[in-house]
Amino acid sequence: AQKVTQAQTEISVVEKEDVTLDCVYETRDTTYYLFWYKQPPSGELVFLIRRNSFDEQNEISGRYSWNFQKSTSSFNFTITASQVVDSAVYFCALAKYNAGNMLTFGGGTRLMVKP
Amino acid sequence: GAGVSQSPSNKVTEKGKDVELRCDPISGHTALYWYRQRLGQGLEFLIYFQGNSAPDKSGLPSDRFSAERTGESVSTLTIQRTQQEDSAVYLCASSLQGGYGYTFGSGTRLTVV
Numbered sequence: 009a010q011k012v013t014q015a016q017t018e019i020s021v022v023e024k025e026d027v028t029l030d031c032v033y034e035t036r037d038t039t040y041y042l043f044w045y046k047q048p049p050s051g052e053l054v055f056l057i058r059r060n061s062f063d064e065q066n067e068i069s070g071r072y073s074w075n076f077q078k079s080t081s082s083f084n085f086t087i088t089a090s091q092v093v094d095s096a097v098y099f100c101a102l103a104k105y106n107a108g109n110m111l112t113f114g115g116g117t118r119l120m121v122k123p
Numbered sequence: 124g125a126g127v128s129q130s131p132s133n134k135v136t137e138k139g140k141d142v143e144l145r146c147d148p149i150s151g152h153t154a155l156y157w158y159r160q161r162l163g164q165g166l167e168f169l170i171y172f173q174g175n176s177a178p179d180k181s182g183l184p185s186d187r188f189s190a191e192r193t194g195e196s197v198s199t200l201t202i203q204r205t206q207q208e209d210s211a212v213y214l215c216a217s218s219l220q221g222g223y224g225y226t227f228g229s230g231t232r233l234t235v236v
Binding site: 043045050051052053055058099101110111112113114115116 | 156158164165166167168171179182212214216224225226227228229230232
């Protein structure tokens with residue numbers, strides 16, 4: 009069985025602070041995909057990143073960065089210099105490597121960035 | 124279309140009534156998924172379609188729930204004899220093939236009163 013845990017249900021920061029959202033996963037598969045999605049107040053899920061399990065290189069995209077540590081089954085997401093527009097619920101998700109399998113989502117972390 | 128389209132965006136129904144929710148995936152996307160998101164919670168997988176293969180229905184919570192897909196196009200999720208616990212946002216997603224770049228629709232907010 010697969011499981012994704014986002015222990016932080018809610019985080020509040022002041023604009024320009026850095027913030028890290030934690031994600032820990034469980035799977036018996038040796039190959040799999042990991043995802044992060046953003047869900048702003050409008051409700052639509054916005055794809056942020058997909059990482060496959062055999063690529064442990066960390067990734068940076070603008071103010072966003074991701075730290076994948078296979079040894080600790082974690083895929084943490086850091087926002088640098090947070091902005092009010094970053095306020096949203098962020099979901100970490102896991103999918104089997106085989107084509108076509110569904111995403112297992114974590115419970116989400118609500119990030120509130122205050123001006 | 125440019126994105127995944129879901130209709131209606133909001134639906135209020137009386138307990139015991141049947142409802143149909145529609146999802147129009149991105150053209151050419153062979154994989155289609157339905158998820159349910161209860162208030163303040165994560166997404167629960169319901170069902171997955173891939174091309175002409177038999178759907179994966181392992182996430183459907185009861186036999187009141189069913190879904191169909193016509194070829195590689197529109198899908199409908201049907202909930203019979205709705206209950207208050209069915210109140211949630213129902214999200215549809217599609218992808219070129221499973222495991223790659225899922226695109227989600229805006230969802231249908233279902234309220235059972």
